Amino acid sequence: MSGSTFGSLFRVTNFGESHGPAIGCVIDGCPPGLELSQADIQTDLDRRRPGTSRHVTQRNEPDAVEILSGVYEGRTTGTPIALLIRNTDQRSKDYGNILDTFRPGHADYTYWRKYGLRDPRGGGRSSARLTAPMVAAGAVARKWLKAMHGTTFVGWMxxxxxxxxxxxxxxxIPLNPFFAPSAGVVERLESYMDDLRRAGDSVGAKLQVEARGMPVGLGAPLFDKLDADIAYAMMGINAVKGVEIGDGFGVVAQRGSEHGDALTPEGFDSNHAGGVLGGLSTGQDLRVSIAIKPTSSIRVPKPSINRAGEPTSVETFGRHDPCVGIRATPIAEAMLALVVIDHVLMHRAQCMDVELPVAPIAGLRPGA
Structure with a gap:
C-alpha cells in the first residue's frame, strides 16, 4: 500500500527523494531479448531534465541514467531492470525557511499529517523530480512497443x-522548449514566461499525448478499462488535476449523431472516443489530454500556518518552474507507454489464442 509501484505485469517501483543521493526505479516483467542500452533511455530523460532553458528550473541535473541489472550483452534478460539517476545539484538550504511551515497548494501539510514527519527539501518524495524514473521506465516500454507492434507516442502543449x-x-514540437506544435507562437510563450518569472508567479498548462499504431482489444471490463487505467496513470503525475480521453468534456455539448464514430470497411470515420470503446482499444490513435495546475512553489507571499497551528506567511525561494507543464510532455508520453505495454502483456496472457475468421476493418490488428 506504499503507492510506489505502477503496473501489473510490467511493474515499475519508483524510489528516492528530490534531495537524496539518487532516484530511480526497478522494472519487473520486461520481456527478455530486447536490445537496450543507456542511450535508449537517456534520450527521453534529456527531453525532461531541468536546466534546459531559461523557462524552467535552473537546477542543473544531468539526469544520467545507469543500468544496474537486467541487461546482459546489450539485451534484457527478463529479470528486474534497476535504473539509477544520481542527484548532483541539490541546494537544500533553499528550503530552510519552510521547515516548520506549509506551502499552500503543496503536499507539505498532507504528508506531515499522514506520516508525522516530512522531508522539506524540494518536496522530498512529493517532488516532480520523481517523474524522471518513470520517464526512464517509459523509454524501455516505448522501445519494446515500437519493436513488437510499431506503436509510437507523441505529445505536445x-x-x-x-x-x-x-x-x-x-x-x-522538438524544436522549442514548450513542445509547441507551432513556430509562430513560441515568441509569445517566451515573453509570457519571462513576465511570470519576474512577477514570481506561475501558471498551468494543457498537454495532449497520443499513442499511434495501437493494437485492437487492449483493456478489460469493468474496472480495468484501458481508459480507466490511462486516467489513473495520468493523475499519478505531479500537478495533474484533470484528464480527458478523446473529446473529453467536449462531449457534453455533442449529440449522439455527432459523437458516435461511424465504422466503414476502411476504418472509423472519426475519433471522438479517443481510441477506446467499452474500455477496449479500437486500433485508432489513443488521444489523451491532461490539465496541469500552476506551480505551488512561488515567490509571491501566501498566508499559511506553522506546525503549531499559528498563522504565518510563506514565500518560497529556490529554483522552480514558472510552469511545470513545460517539462511534462515526455512524462505524459512515458506514462501512456507504461499503460499500453502493461495491457499488451495482459492481453497476450489471456487472449493470444483468439482468432477471427476475417478482419472486419482492414489494417487493424488484434492486441498481440
Missing amino acids: SQLGDVEIPFEDEAQ
Whole structure:
C-alpha cells in the first residue's frame, strides 16, 4: 500500500527523494531479448531534465541514467531492470525557511499529517523530480512497443495559461522548449514566461499525448478499462488535476449523431472516443489530454500556518518552474507507454489464442 509501484505485469517501483543521493526505479516483467542500452533511455530523460532553458528550473541535473541489472550483452534478460539517476545539484538550504511551515497548494501539510514527519527539501518524495524514473521506465516500454507492434507516442502543449497553442506543424514540437506544435507562437510563450518569472508567479498548462499504431482489444471490463487505467496513470503525475480521453468534456455539448464514430470497411470515420470503446482499444490513435495546475512553489507571499497551528506567511525561494507543464510532455508520453505495454502483456496472457475468421476493418490488428 506504499503507492510506489505502477503496473501489473510490467511493474515499475519508483524510489528516492528530490534531495537524496539518487532516484530511480526497478522494472519487473520486461520481456527478455530486447536490445537496450543507456542511450535508449537517456534520450527521453534529456527531453525532461531541468536546466534546459531559461523557462524552467535552473537546477542543473544531468539526469544520467545507469543500468544496474537486467541487461546482459546489450539485451534484457527478463529479470528486474534497476535504473539509477544520481542527484548532483541539490541546494537544500533553499528550503530552510519552510521547515516548520506549509506551502499552500503543496503536499507539505498532507504528508506531515499522514506520516508525522516530512522531508522539506524540494518536496522530498512529493517532488516532480520523481517523474524522471518513470520517464526512464517509459523509454524501455516505448522501445519494446515500437519493436513488437510499431506503436509510437507523441505529445505536445496545447495551452499555456490563457494562451491557446494551435496545432500547425508536428515537426516543430522538438524544436522549442514548450513542445509547441507551432513556430509562430513560441515568441509569445517566451515573453509570457519571462513576465511570470519576474512577477514570481506561475501558471498551468494543457498537454495532449497520443499513442499511434495501437493494437485492437487492449483493456478489460469493468474496472480495468484501458481508459480507466490511462486516467489513473495520468493523475499519478505531479500537478495533474484533470484528464480527458478523446473529446473529453467536449462531449457534453455533442449529440449522439455527432459523437458516435461511424465504422466503414476502411476504418472509423472519426475519433471522438479517443481510441477506446467499452474500455477496449479500437486500433485508432489513443488521444489523451491532461490539465496541469500552476506551480505551488512561488515567490509571491501566501498566508499559511506553522506546525503549531499559528498563522504565518510563506514565500518560497529556490529554483522552480514558472510552469511545470513545460517539462511534462515526455512524462505524459512515458506514462501512456507504461499503460499500453502493461495491457499488451495482459492481453497476450489471456487472449493470444483468439482468432477471427476475417478482419472486419482492414489494417487493424488484434492486441498481440
